[in-house]
Amino acid sequence: MDQQVLIVVGLGVVCFAALAFVLLAPTQKDKSNKRVAALNTGRGGLRTGGGAQGNSDAQNKERRRKLTESLSALDNKTKDLKKKKRVSLSQMLEQAGLDLTPKNFYMISAICALVFGFVGLVSGQQLWITGLLVVVGGLGFPRWAVNFLRARRQKKFIKEFSGAIDVIVRGVKSGLPVNECLKIIAREAPRPVNDEFHMLNEALRIGMTLEQALTRMYERMPVQEVNFFGIVLLIQQTTGGNLAEALGNLSNVLRSRKLMEGKIKALSAEAKASAYIIGSLPFLVMGAVKVASPDYLDPLFTTRMGNFILIGAGMWMITGIMVMKKMTTIKV
DSSP: OHHHHHHHHHHHHHHHHHHHHHHHSOOOOOOHHHHHHHHHHHHHTOOOOSHHHHHHHHHHHHHHHHHHHHHHHHHHHHHHHHHOOSOOHHHHHHHTTOOOOHHHHHHHHHHHHHHHHHHHHHTTOOHHHHHHHHHIIIIIHHHHHHHHHHHHHHHHHHHHHHHHHHHHHHHHHTTOOHHHHHHHHHHHSOTTHHHHHHHHHHHHHTTOOHHHHHHHHHHHSOOHHHHHHHHHHHHHHHHOOOHHHHHHHHHHHHHHHHHHHHHHHHHHHHHHHHHHHHHHHHHHHHHHHHHHOTTTTHHHHHSHHHHHHHHHHHHHHHHHHHHHHHHHOOOO
16 A cells, blocks of 8 residues: 555656646747837838939838738748648658668667667566667667757758858859859858758759748758748848848858857856756766665665656656756757
């Protein structure tokens, strides 16, 4: 009876912690509506005059109207893309830069599951631990590796993307068309920037519109920098204006974002180090106790109640790690 009460209390505490984490997690604010509202408000402040001044005001009104419509359309498309939260396996592999089909990925996952299970059997683990290793090897480790490669590829892209925009700015100022500048980036930029711009050029070459090609580029590389780049190009295509100046401002904004991210990492380094130390303490203490008294922790692994305690402690540990990661992650 006491064991059942302890199990029920432990599960209740874990559920309460998970519910608190979901309720207290911060939400992302959508600033695009404010931007569109500000543009709509600015339209009302235009003054009409006679002669050349009246024509200029009319042109400004028309340009603001087109800009507002373009921003609204882009905002709706961005929302539609963000609603597709579930990314397919083929898209994940493409975003990670892996030349694999889903069938090949499943084969690799099966091999990893067999390897993890073999390690569990050779090391003399209990049957349920071996089964857990098989699940981790088949479902957890391969997807973690793909997500790791996705994040690393996106970081490399963001690091080199501002330089690619500078190439477009210098090319436009020297008189080259935008398509030629994109081809230069596809030939000479480092990976993965050249890969993405090569696919962008191929999409334009086979007859896709610039909007469709940029949308597919954002699907392959879902980062805000690509979204900003697409907005600038599409607005310039719709309303006109100085493309070199707009892209130069975008390049400065992207560099400012990188500087801000560096400052945030420096300021949050102490908190992250504390989180790492706190997260590693249970394992370090367990290892020290195992060395000092090898038989002291055996009931945790050999008795049913000890197994329940380990499962509860592991769930509680995972919850704490998720909370600390959420607290130390600041998005620019």
